Amino acid sequence: MLTKKKYSIKDMVKWTRWETASFLAHTAIVVILFHVLEFSFLHVPWTPVALVGTAVAFIIGFQNSAAYGRIWEARKIWGGIVNSSRTWGMKVKDMVTNEYASDKVNQEELDKHIKALIYRHIGWITSLRYAMREPRTWEVFSQHRTNKEWSDAICIPEVVQEQSKELSNYLSDEELKYVLSKKNKAAACLYLQSTHLRKLKEKGLIWEFSFLELENLLEEFFTLQGKSERIKNFPYPRQYATLSYYFVWMFLILIPFGLVPEFAEIGRKMTSRFPEIGQYFIWAAIPFCGIVSWIFHTMMRIGTVGENPFEGTANDVPISTISRGIEIDLRQLMGEENESIPDQFPQQYDVQM
Template sequence: MHAGKSYKLSEFLVWTRRKIYALFIIGLIPVILYQVLDFKWLDIPWPIIGFMGTSAAFIVGFTNTQTYKRTDEGQQMWTTIFSLSRSWGIISRDFFNNPEKSRLLIYRHMAWLTALRYQLREGRIWESANKKHNAEYQQYYCIPEWETSFESELAKYLSGEELKYILGTNNKATQILSLQSQTIKQLYEQDEIVVLQFVEMERSLRDFYTQQARNEQMKNSPYPRQYAIINTFFIWLFCFMLPFGMLKDFDRLNDVVQGAMKGYMVWLVVPFSTIISWIYISLEQVGESTENPFEGSANDVPISQMSRSIEIELREFLGEIDLPAELQPQNDIIL
């Protein structure tokens, strides 16, 4: 997530520069055919280009709206997890007079957060984080889950026996919550909590399972591929056709200009078509980078930073003073 005022134009140009190069070539070829090779018949009526541009704008607008909703939903899910985690910390500390068990339940919850965020950072074939323009931009920020091993992080919160068990399971976050339920059952059977407290704590686990399932559904369900491909196809088709529709109009400017540019006005098709096409392509690229809010791109939901904030608050509930530092943005990017 970008935590600064805004992206700089220079950053945006670097991020999109490969497509700018392609758009420049796409604009240059029709001009060479028209001006150098004298293919004066090359012309697409402007109303057709206008209709295609309107259609492309509608499609890219629809796509960006839907992809933003996915990121917004991811933010809402983790805001809910944040709130539920605070509640879990309070009830784990205050529902019974057993500091050892309180610490066990709270540390296991931090292990669950760790397992969940590591699972969400795993790659999927449809994600765009490893595309050249996104992978290159990763030099400006860090992805904690890619820099430290899952086992070493989980070892901070679980005993050796529990760590060995969890590492051998398939869905590690699910099994950590299962251990929580077993401990709560033991507390109830030992009369350390009453039935209403038992029910409340199990209800909290159910809420965590619900949020985990929502996160997993978001992670494992890409933005519909049929919409993604038609968006990309229409945008590039428009960018290819655009300079052909501008040739005649810029050529007519030779009748009203004087000086060095007279007879060469058609060459202005190259920069102007590149600029217009860049607007559409950039919107398409922004939408693509917003599709998957947990993939490790600069526009992700900051689940690492939120997990660290939750950990600090929960450990303060236990009275600990040797707390980890809050994660800070790097070049205004925080994950």
């Protein structure tokens, strides 16, 4: 979703080139039938076509507004995950101490607990981003020809890397086995976190008040996870998506039947003064109809690809980049060497994943 440069018209035309070709071909057929073969009955009054176009504009506007709302909400949720994750790292680092412990342990043992809590948190974020990338039946982005070209050209981390291998970097073998046995792996990581905190509280390595603070943060993580899952598992209402699709295509089919006769009439009026232009003016309907059709269809497609903000498209929330950024921050704050910390996922075609 986050790009370093604006989309160019060239990119948009390439993305919609097959539909644009069909719009031009459809209009050319109508012009040939109406002008060359003189099928004058192929005439739809422009007023009803304009009324349909007005209704379609409202529908597309509603769809785009709803899609943008879903994207923006998802971005705010993952922004909350970033902030809460940094808070988690800070509190774990400063709250796991010997201050209230009856049997004090050495600093190496404390660092071991701190590292386990922070690494397990990174495991939670990793599990969550993999869950958000799992396909749903209503996610149809990759089914479109030009969308599939994009999917084939990029490497979405959650697609090319195995989840179990990624989680093995942050969880012990026993924890990994437990997490992989659960359907909701992210929730399983948070359960492990709570169990670990309780054991530390019982040993006195976490003060009771600190325990409540960290438990409240786990509750916040559950809340943010649930909000993210709500967007993932509840699609844009199908009745609106389906009706929008059919109404737009109905309007796109009608446009040439309303505009071509109008261009023919304008050409006849121009013939007396500009005969050479007037007799061919009807052919100008082809690019004009193509542009109008392209605008309506492209706006519909923009709304469609924005309905599900976790598919890995160029317009989605870059949860892979956000997750890796959190990992880098937490591990650097723990004092790890930069050589041991993984690099950020590279941008592909100026797009963050």
